[in-house]
Amino acid sequence: MTLKTKFQLSFMMFLEFFIWGGWFVTLGTFLGNNLNANGGEIAQAFSTQSWGAIIAPFIIGLIADRYFNAERILGILHLLGAFLMYQMYNADGFSVFYPYVLGYMIIYMPTLALVNSISFNQMSDPAKEFSPIRVFGTIGWIVAGLVISYAFLWDSPEGIQSGMLKNTFLMVAIASALLGIFSFTLPKTPPRVKKDEKVSVSRLLGLDALKLLNDRNFLIFFFSSVLICIPLAFYYQNANPFLSEIGMQNPTGKMTIGQASEVVFMLLLPYFFKKYGFKKTIMAGMLAWTLRYLLFAYGNAGEMAFMLLTGIALHGICYDFFFVSGQIYTDSKAGEKYKSAAQGLITLATYGVGMLIGFWIAGKITDMYLISENVHNWEKIWIIPSLFALVVLFLFMILFKKEEVSYKS
Structure with missing residues (x-):
């Protein structure tokens, strides 16, 4: 270029x-x-x-x-x-x-x-x-x-x-x-x-990649991806209102720590992928969601502010170790024929179906623990996605069989 x-x-x-x-x-x-x-x-x-x-x-x-x-x-x-x-x-x-x-x-x-x-x-x-x-x-x-x-x-x-x-x-x-x-x-x-090329609608929309679900490991990964997006939705929807409500100064600026950590862990991902393999790397990403929400549940804007900042900084592990690793795994399973279609399928499952369910659940739970106008019981709100992510982690750990996945940086 x-x-x-x-x-x-x-x-x-x-x-x-x-x-x-x-x-x-x-x-x-x-x-x-x-x-x-x-x-x-x-x-x-x-x-x-x-x-x-x-x-x-x-x-x-x-x-x-x-x-x-x-x-x-x-x-x-x-x-x-x-x-x-x-x-x-x-x-x-x-x-x-x-x-x-x-x-x-x-x-x-x-x-x-x-x-x-x-x-x-x-x-x-x-x-x-x-x-x-x-x-x-x-x-x-x-x-x-x-x-x-x-x-x-x-x-x-x-x-x-x-x-x-x-x-x-x-x-x-x-x-x-x-x-x-x-x-x-x-x-x-x-x-x-x-324009005049005949291509099936299923190919254009990436539906041909559904054939990959016949693979047991990919099927487990697919549904784990949908499920882990439910706790992910809590972060997108509630993190900024939560930090603002409890009195953290410059909450939006401090949340950019998450994007900075994303860059750092993106550089570290090849090392973790090579040393620990796909299964352990993606499990680390799932565990990070659990730890992040526990830190949010018990941290505060005063003496425990470091817990909130640590939770934000975990974004790099949460996102890179799960989603980027998942994209690499999907690419390796799809082969040349279904590469684009498979990535589209995972995007549809996560940002589409998974987060659609997640936002709905997050809204219901946030209203459930509303104490008064713009005052919530955030400890209970954050505990729920933390436990949910932990359950997804255990299910993935038990059901997903270890397999070698090559990583090309």
Whole structure:
């Protein structure tokens, strides 16, 4: 790649994840404090991510891959996203807000696949070239959190009380418009499937990969992935409201520690994978979820604040050791014929089905332990996903038979 192309792809990744991290982290806090949404309504808002993940294969497989250059549809989707995000900024109630956030996530989730397609199309050796590009996405997420907490103080008690947290939507609307315009300058990425080429709908949507479920180990991994996303949903939905409610200063900025640890453990993953193998590595990821929620349950914003920060820092192990290891395992099981389809299947199972169930459960439990307005029994709320993750860990440990999985860095 030329230096210009590297810059273009890096800036694209930066904005793509700056946009996601710039509003999604503080969504629960905003809805609960500024739109007076209850746990069930907050769960509905977060579930739009899952609906977007479920619908995304249809947009990519049936439309983007057949009729449009990837960079053009990326631009169109982000320009539409800018409009919807601005409407979310202006919403004065949950009933007005919800249709816009649902529409936004339906058009945003496909862009995650599009930025990868655009990047891979410019690479001769993705195994070496993709990570240095993709890391700018993580940096974008971190910068968004730091801007919210330390530059503008939107998530401070005063900022939340005065309604300033809604400015995150305006900030993201501007960033989305910028990426929308910038996308049209990206390298051309033509459709992967010719218009007149006959391809089955099941192949386009990745359903051919369902054949992999005939493998007992993959079937166990598949259902473990769905189940572990239930406690994962608790973190996305409740972590920022929890930290804000108990009085932690600059909660959104401090949550970027999780993304920083993600980068560190991504670099350590090849070592763990080679030394301990797939099963032990993925079990470490599951155990990290249990430990994280125990730290959240018994930590506080005072003397025990280190427990909360440690729980946030465990994000690298939680995400990399389970999800990235799972992607590597899926790739090794799929073979050349089903590589893309298999990755799409796992994404659909986790971010789609698993987290859809998880957000619903998290909303119900959060409402169950509501003590008074915007005051919860967080100890009991966090204990539930901690125990759930531990059960999934034991089931996986007993049922999954050890097998060798090669890792190519």
